[in-house]
Amino acid sequence: VIGGRWWTRRRPVTTLAVVLLLLLTLAVSPIVFAYSGIYDVAATRQHTPAVYWVLITTLRQSITRHAAREAPAPPADLGDAGRVALGRMLFDEHCAACHGAPGIAPRAMGLGLTPAPPNLVTRSRDLAERDLFWVIANGIKMTGMPSWRYVFNDHEIWSLVTFLKVMPTLAPVEYAPAGTPQGEHPAVTAPQVTMAMLKSRGDAARGRTALRQYACHTCHEIPGVTGADAITGPSLRALGRRMYLAGGLLNTPDNLVQFVRAPRIVEPRTAMPDLAVSEQDAIDMAAYLYTLR
Ligand code: HEC
Numbered sequence: 001v002i003g004g005r006w007w008t009r010r011r012p013v014t015t016l017a018v019v020l021l022l023l024l025t026l027a028v029s030p031i032v033f034a035y036s037g038i039y040d041v042a043a044t045r046q047h048t049p050a051v052y053w054v055l056i057t058t059l060r061q062s063i064t065r066h067a068a069r070e071a072p073a074p075p076a077d078l079g080d081a082g083r084v085a086l087g088r089m090l091f092d093e094h095c096a097a098c099h100g101a102p103g104i105a106p107r108a109m110g111l112g113l114t115p116a117p118p119n120l121v122t123r124s125r126d127l128a129e130r131d132l133f134w135v136i137a138n139g140i141k142m143t144g145m146p147s148w149r150y151v152f153n154d155h156e157i158w159s160l161v162t163f164l165k166v167m168p169t170l171a172p173v174e175y176a177p178a179g180t181p182q183g184e185h186p187a188v189t190a191p192q193v194t195m196a197m198l199k200s201r202g203d204a205a206r207g208r209t210a211l212r213q214y215a216c217h218t219c220h221e222i223p224g225v226t227g228a229d230a231i232t233g234p235s236l237r238a239l240g241r242r243m244y245l246a247g248g249l250l251n252t253p254d255n256l257v258q259f260v261r262a263p264r265i266v267e268p269r270t271a272m273p274d275l276a277v278s279e280q281d282a283i284d285m286a287a288y289l290y291t292l293r
């Protein structure tokens with residue numbers, strides 16, 4: 001082999017080898033990744049924004065595409081009063097435990113899920129009727145959302161869809177009149193919470209995790225919490241610089257902790273549900289929320 005000619009002849013082989021090696025690495029790396037156990041599946045630790053984006057975009061696009069192809073056309077009597085009543089009964093019994101309802105908090109099992117069951121007041125307004133039908137009938141893989149098609153017939157599923165479209169028009173006091181049992185903790189007896197106390201007893205990092213564990217992010221935009229872009233409640237952006245909370249409360253640590261723990265004792269008509277937040281968790285949440293400036 002003379003001069004620079006040898007490599008010109010061999011290059012196709014080398015290129016092929018490199019491409020094959022690359023493909024092999026690509027094929028094997030998911031297997032290595034899966035076996036290594038390095039992916040953190042703990043529901044308490046949030047997704048990175050990139051992973052969250054991939055998951056939520058896949059989920060939302062999949063619902064739209066599959067519903068358009070597979071869901072039947074809505075029946076003519078969709079808005080029927082009888083359907084509203086039936087849908088509401090079914091929702092109360094089978095769905096509110098995870099998704100909550102106006103003025104009603106999800107129960108414990110719904111709170112610990114990742115992804116958290118979304119608040120349906122806003123989501124059912126945004127989704128088309130056929131999308132709602134498809135999701136309820138088929139459920140969503142790798143989330144806690146069950147498929148209901150073997151539990152309910154089409155009439156019942158369309159009734160749920162009817163009620164979901166009515167639900168966003170109900171005020172919390174209409175869905176859950178005064179006296180409806182709220183939360184699971186006795187009356188709030190917290191000592192006066194001060195800024196100094198938040199500094200000594202509050203743990204902002206723990207508070208940020210607690211905000212997801214109590215599903216606060218299913219209603220509020222909360223900077224620093226992945227996926228917290230809901231608009232059912234007001235944004236908590238710059239909470240540390242606000243003058244007022246919930247319309248008429250001065251923004252003090254004590255008022256914040258009281259309101260988070262017992263919103264309906266503080267403001268009886270509020271749509272913010274009582275999530276049975278413990279005193280320490282509320283203090284940690286407040287410590288985090290006051291870092292938002
Ligand atoms: C065990 C908890 C659980 C129960 C019970 C449950 N869901 Fe869900 N639901 C979820 C979770 C988790 C998701 C997916 C979260 C996400 O979109 O990231 C979901 C998603 C949905 C969505 C799609 C929302 C969206 O943003 O795309 C709808 C609609 C819905 N559920 C309706 C219902 C109805 C109606 C019932 C009762 C028949 C019900 N769910 C019962 C947990 C639950």
Ligand code: HEC
Pocket residue numbers: 100119211214215216217218219220232233234235236244245246247256260267270271272273275277285
């Ligand atoms: C079902 C939806 C929902 C959930 C879940 C929820 N909130 Fe709210 N939140 C609201 C609504 C609606 C308001 C407005 C209430 C008002 O002004 O009376 C509100 C108000 C607030 C406010 C006052 C904000 C302001 O700008 O005035 C704070 C702070 C707050 N929520 C914190 C939390 C925390 C912490 C959690 C979790 C423990 C939580 N919220 C869970 C709906 C929700």
